[in-house]
Amino acid sequence: MTSRRARGVLAGDQSSKGSAAGVSSHIVIIGAGQAGLSAAEALRKRGHDGPVTLIGEEDAPPYQRPPLSKGYLSGELPADRLWLKPPAFYDMAKITLRTGVRVTALDRAAKRVITADGEAIGYDRLILATGGAARRPAIPGADLPGVHVLRTLAEADALSAALQGARRLAIIGAGYIGLEVAASARKRGLEVSVLEAADRPMSRTASPLLGGWFGALHRGYGVDLQVSAGVAAITGAQRADGVRLSDGERIEADVVLIAAGLNPGVSLAEAAGLDCADGVLVDAHARTSDRDIFAIGDMARFDSELYGRSLRLESVQNAIEQAKAAAAAICGAPAPYDPVPWFWSDQYAIKLQIAGLIEGADQMVRRGDPEEGAFALFHLKDGVLIACEAVNSAPEFMTAQRMIAARARPDPDRLRDVTVAMREFLS
Amino acid sequence: MGSDVFMAKITYIEASGAEHAVDVEDGLTVMEGAIRNLVPGIDADCGGACACATCHVYVDSDWADRTGPRSSMEESMLDFASDVRDNSRLSCQIKVSEALDGLIVRLPEQQG
Ligand SMILES: Cc1cc2nc3c(=O)[nH]c(=O)nc-3n(C[C@H](O)[C@H](O)[C@H](O)COP(=O)(O)OP(=O)(O)OC[C@H]3O[C@@H](n4cnc5c(N)ncnc54)[C@H](O)[C@@H]3O)c2cc1C
Ligand code: FES
Numbered sequence: 001m002t003s004r005r006a007r008g009v010l011a012g013d014q015s016s017k018g019s020a021a022g023v024s025s026h027i028v029i030i031g032a033g034q035a036g037l038s039a040a041e042a043l044r045k046r047g048h049d050g051p052v053t054l055i056g057e058e059d060a061p062p063y064q065r066p067p068l069s070k071g072y073l074s075g076e077l078p079a080d081r082l083w084l085k086p087p088a089f090y091d092m093a094k095i096t097l098r099t100g101v102r103v104t105a106l107d108r109a110a111k112r113v114i115t116a117d118g119e120a121i122g123y124d125r126l127i128l129a130t131g132g133a134a135r136r137p138a139i140p141g142a143d144l145p146g147v148h149v150l151r152t153l154a155e156a157d158a159l160s161a162a163l164q165g166a167r168r169l170a171i172i173g174a175g176y177i178g179l180e181v182a183a184s185a186r187k188r189g190l191e192v193s194v195l196e197a198a199d200r201p202m203s204r205t206a207s208p209l210l211g212g213w214f215g216a217l218h219r220g221y222g223v224d225l226q227v228s229a230g231v232a233a234i235t236g237a238q239r240a241d242g243v244r245l246s247d248g249e250r251i252e253a254d255v256v257l258i259a260a261g262l263n264p265g266v267s268l269a270e271a272a273g274l275d276c277a278d279g280v281l282v283d284a285h286a287r288t289s290d291r292d293i294f295a296i297g298d299m300a301r302f303d304s305e306l307y308g309r310s311l312r313l314e315s316v317q318n319a320i321e322q323a324k325a326a327a328a329a330i331c332g333a334p335a336p337y338d339p340v341p342w343f344w345s346d347q348y349a350i351k352l353q354i355a356g357l358i359e360g361a362d363q364m365v366r367r368g369d370p371e372e373g374a375f376a377l378f379h380l381k382d383g384v385l386i387a388c389e390a391v392n393s394a395p396e397f398m399t400a401q402r403m404i405a406a407r408a409r410p411d412p413d414r415l416r417d418v419t420v421a422m423r424e425f426l427s
Numbered sequence: 428m429g430s431d432v433f434m435a436k437i438t439y440i441e442a443s444g445a446e447h448a449v450d451v452e453d454g455l456t457v458m459e460g461a462i463r464n465l466v467p468g469i470d471a472d473c474g475g476a477c478a479c480a481t482c483h484v485y486v487d488s489d490w491a492d493r494t495g496p497r498s499s500m501e502e503s504m505l506d507f508a509s510d511v512r513d514n515s516r517l518s519c520q521i522k523v524s525e526a527l528d529g530l531i532v533r534l535p536e537q538q539g
Contacts (some may be wrong), residue, residue, distance in 0.1 A: 064474040066473075066474060067474070081455070081459065084474075086463045086464075086465065089465060204500075316472065316474070316481075344478035353478060395503045399507075
């Protein structure tokens with residue numbers, strides 16, 4: 001496919017008010033992950049009739065990432081259960097899926113994207129959904145064989161193959177992915193060390209109480225979890241054989257996983273001069289500083305009215321809902337995106353569900369008993385509920401989503417009282 | 428697709444009345460059976476993690492015994508789906524097996 005434009009292919013190209021993308025315009029989406037696929041699907045649901053081209057660098061068709069650190073890594077879920085859609089979907093929905101194709105440049109003036117092979121693909125509207133790459137901090141030894149990161153299916157396969165026959169895994173970073181991998185690796189019978197520089201697990205996004213509780217959970221399953229443990233180097237001559245901490249202690253390992261977060265994939269956008277600041281900056285309709293270019297998912301930073309600051313979220317929900325907002329705007333039916341963020345994590349038999357964001361909270365209310373393995377932590381700011389961390393507590397999680405959206409001011413004493421059903425907070 | 432894999436016949440009936448009778452591989456979930464066969468009306472945003480409640484279905488009364496009971500997590504998630512009834516289930520929590528050959532599920536007007 002070359003830079004052929006589809007504009008006006010259908011009789012009566014219905015350019016909608018204020019948005020020049022008619023129903024028959026060509027929409028190009030870069031990044032065939034959760035957000036890109038969701039955008040393609042939402043465009044069709046909204047009645048976009050013109051060509052949709054979904055370009056992805058990975059060889060695999062769009063797939064779910066969450067199982068990569070959970071069921072897929074522990075071996076419970078085969079690869080063919082990761083696909084977001086069956087192959088027939090793309091034909092049925094007339095979505096041109098181009099996997100194994102990397103876009104290397106945006107030519108905004110000519111409204112086309114350039115691939116690694118030098119192919120130029122023209123667009124009327126462009127959606128950036130490039131996600132990001134696992135961060136590899138500049139630790140000495142980080143490029144040794146035997147050192148892994150986890151973002152893609154290929155990286156999950158490489159990690160899984162390395163764990164086959166290995167005895168000890170060292171994980172650098174106790175965020176969600178680090179901890180989920182720890183749980184999956186324990187299921188596979190490996191000895192696991194988790195090394196975290198902060199003073200508790202999940203320090204970036206979770207409350208101290210929750211982080212501490214998960215720390216204890218992992219220790220209970222035999223994980224050697226070390227906090228306030230700075231990593232000085234990954235050791236090994238030909239391949240990684242362990243990790244040395246800043247205090248000199250050495251942890252032996254056959255396999256090392258660096259789980260240190262994500263670098264948002266902004267290089268194309270930056271090079272093309274779009275406004276970026278830890279993510280591509282977008283408005284409530286996922287529109288970048290170029291009106292014909294949208295950005296969605298892990299790579300996009302938007303202004304949240306609910307939280308009064310800009311947010312870049314890394315979650316399936318955000319990828320799906322922001323994709324829908326972009327599609328709505330492109331189809332001339334804009335609906336501003338201002339979500340209550342939510343997220344889940346599965347570790348051992350524990351389901352963690354988080355609604356909202358805890359940053360800025362000044363009061364915490366506990367409901368239920370952490371000792372019993374099911375409890376919820378509500379976080380308020382100036383009396384308004386802004387977040388809920390729910391451990392095996394779905395009603396608290398589901399209710400909190402609605403309360404946060406409504407900027408509810410629950411009575412802390414009732415919230416704490418497990419005899420008051422969560423439903424009562426919705427009336 | 429291996430011929431030795433058991434395929435259960437499952438009929439999904441959309442709120443509009445449109446029927447989709449498809450074969451679903453043993454071991455998959457009823458949610459996955461819909462996604463794989465392009466049956467519309469199930470979003471399954473969380474991919475089966477019992478975290479989103481967008482895979483809501485109604486199990487035909489004749490089948491309620493064979494699909495088994497809801498787990499407590501499913502029960503609580505379902506509480507917040509729209510138009511929940513006695514025979515509501517999250518389809519990602521129903522595993523397909525020979526015992527479900529012939530299963531009929533109906534889809535709600537909307538998810539979430
Ligand atoms: C191991 C793991 C576990 C997770 N668990 C959870 C969870 O439990 N719950 C949850 O809510 N979220 C979870 N997440 C986060 C969630 O998966 C992401 O937020 C989501 O995938 C983001 O979707 P996206 O489309 O923005 O990015 P991605 O899914 O990363 O898709 C981006 C795609 O763009 C492609 N791309 C990038 N640059 C180019 C280019 N130049 N040309 C062509 N293609 C390009 C990439 O190859 C990639 O395939 C997890 C993530 C990981 C890695
Ligand atoms: S797919 Fe999310 S709860 Fe079933």
